[in-house]
Amino acid sequence: MLRDITIGQYFPGKSVIHRLDPRFKIIITGIFIAMLFAADGFIGLAVSCAFILMTYLLSNIPIKLMVKSLKPIIPVILFTSVLNLFFIDGVSVFSFWVINITDEGLITTAFMIIRIIALISGSSLLTYTTSPIILTDAIERLLSPLNKVKFPVHELAMMMTIALRFIPTLIEETDKIMSAQKARGADMDSGGLLKRAAALVPILIPLFVSAFRRAEELALAMECRCYQGGEGRTRLKTLKSSGADYSAMAVALLFLAAVFVINAVTG
Amino acid sequence: MAIIRTEGLTYTYSQGTPFEKTAVKNVDLEIEEGELVGIIGHTGSGKSTLIQHFNGLVKPTSGKIYVDGQDIWDEKNCRIRDIRFKVGLVFQYPEYQIFEETVYKDISFGPKNMGLDEKEIDRRVRETAALVGITDAQLQKSPFELSGGQKRRVAIAGVMAMEPKVLILDEPTAGLDPKGRDLILAQIKEYQKRTGSTILLVSHSMEDVAGFASKILVMNKSELYCYEDTPQVFKKADEITAMGLSVPQITRVFGRLRQMGVDIRTDVYTLDFAVKTLMEYMEKNGKDIEQC
Structure with missing residues (x-):
């Protein structure tokens, strides 16, 4: 039924992640997305996934919910995998009639799937741990410099x-x-x-x-x-940032730096 | 034969989740054809969920429902849409379901879905409109131009026009002034007289139901508390008050008289009957009453 929609649903809790300043949470989510797109190899991707897994564990959000948030994007995942699987050139590993699957295709597909899953679960963690009202509050504060241009x-x-x-x-x-x-x-x-x-x-x-x-x-x-x-x-309720917020951001930045270092070493 | 019969009807919301809640528990019921039934119960007693079972909008978790002797969830022999034409359900605030450009078109939505021909649809629309006091001129107007009470009556006419064997109304008088309330109740009664159909009227006001229904069904905490003739139910005024429902003012007056030591019957719930009872009592022992 209509009631089963979970996108943007908030699950109240008292974990470290729940208590973080929402402004920092938004920024950290941004850093995480940057991490995912910066990673150009499986090691970099693994580091980003380790980051999101760590935050999930800290947030006490059941893994079941993470799986549930992925359900609506299954068609997207299928569509991109089909495109990647069949249309990337490389050494053929399997071919039948017009279908030609290459090693390059397999690798890219796996890479894409992991990236999409990590992206969605990362951003749903933000809405799982932050109530919508607080979230808009944080967005308002983050965008407040735009007031200067009469926005x-x-x-x-x-x-x-x-x-x-x-x-x-x-x-x-x-x-x-x-x-x-x-x-x-x-x-x-x-x-x-x-x-x-x-x-x-x-x-x-x-x-x-x-x-x-x-x-x-x-x-x-x-x-x-x-x-x-x-x-x-x-x-x-005025938003207040504390030491925990800055250290959380520092950790996120550290992971981002790690991804760049890995890129440089392996690239 | 019973027009609606249920066997062990049970419905549980969100089964298998932490939000699990049983709304209707083990209801066995037989409603005879042509009956005027009042359904009462406090908020959340399961009365709205119960009536949504009767036309197949809600599928029971367990138990059976028979309409006109037919198991409505026996998919081989029964189409659920036909049941909806047989059992018409008017929801709370039905005016919020109005959508057509003209009143005429909105009332004809149900009959059209039944696949009737133009002539029959026209007859039904005009008849029911006249019954609920909608004039021919108003039929061609936009329903959104009407007043609240008129909109409500148009929406009720939309279900009546399907000429269901059973008409169920969920709090048809909610949010209306006393005049509008009496008007709608009188029109429903008129419809019953004309068509001989079975009427189920849900309400949490005993006052509404008292003068209207021949039988009363009381729901309490998801269970069927009783289903009896109206006078029998009013004998249980104390138990009903304990459930958080209020009995009509006139019944309370008689209960109080009894408490004060007047030997008088307490199953009084309409003004006419109250006058009659008092007169009889005074004739019998005219002096005693002055002492009280």
């Missing part, structure tokens, strides 16, 4: 917060509307592509109507509480 950073962050807040509400609403239309005999599971698209109309229209109604009510409620944008607004 509406606070408004953007507020919109993101509201959007995230309403995802579960809208999922629940969609569920309800679907049931109501099914009770009136709406048929959503049969027919061709065109018929199925037409069957969505009775669901989408009520959903849009209610989304607009909610937006209007929320806007009114915010105004009643004197919301007037980011100017002069203070926070209940």
Whole structure:
């Protein structure tokens, strides 16, 4: 069902990783991605994977969840592996009719698969260990220099917060509307592509109507509480960085440096 | 023959996860054709989940449901969509499901899905619209221009137009003023009189159900507490109050009288009957009552 969507889901906890300053977490995730793309051999890749494995262990997030986060990207993995497997030149190891698999192809495919898996599990760790509200808060702070060029950073962050807040509400609403239309005999599971698209109309229209109604009510409620944008607004929880945050970043940078050194030695 | 029958009906949410919760536990039930049933229970008692079983929106974890003598999950002999036309379900706040450009088109959505011909659809739409008090001029309007109460009645008409043998309504009066509430309840009763169909009305207000239903089904903590004739249920006023449901004000008055030592019956739940009971009592022992 719709309720099983896990992308961007937060799993509360009290681990070292959970407690890190979210701004640093975002930066460290960036460093990790840089690490993955900088690595040009299996040793470099292994070092990056060791880094993400270490953080997973520290965060107490069950490995099951990591596997679950990979499910939606299986098609992407399959697609890229097929492309890499069949279209890279090299010494042939297996050939049949027009299919020609080469050693180069096999190596590149394995490399790509590991890289994609590490990339997704790394970035989902960020959302697993940071609540969406804190995350947008951190993004707002990280982007705050853009205020100087009159970029509406606070408004953007507020919109993101509201959007995230309403995802579960809208999922629940969609569920309800679907049931109501099914009770009136709406048929959503049969027919061709065109018929199925037409069957969505009775669901989408009520959903849009209610989304607009909610937006209007929320806007009114915010105004009643004197919301007037980011100017002069203070926070209940200010982000504070501590020694742990700096050391975590240092570790991440150390791994990045290691990858570059390995590249230089093996390259 | 019972129009709806269940055997050991059980439903568990999110089975096999830490969030596991049994919403309906071992319900055996037989609802006769043409009955007017009130379903009451506190929030989270499982009444909404129970009714979604009756038209096959929710598949039971275990147990069986028979509609018109037919096991609805026997996939060989039964198409679940046909069951949905036989058992019409009106959800809470049904006005949020309206989507067509005109009221007419929205009411005809259900009948159209049944594959009826134009003439029959037209007859049904006009009949049900008249029943719920929607005028011909309003039929051609956009449903989004109507008032809240009118929208609610259009949505209910949309299910009535399928002419189901069983009509289930989940809190059809929620959020309406007393006048709108009485209007909708009267129209539902009128529909029942005209078609002879079975009506199930879910509510957590005993006041709504009291004057309306001939039988009452009480759900408590996922279990079927009782399913009996309305007067029988009101004799259990104390137990029902203990469940966190409130009995009608007039029933409470009679319970209080009894506590004060007046020898009077307590299964009173409508105003007319209350007047009658009091008059009888006063005729019998007119002097005693002044002493109280």
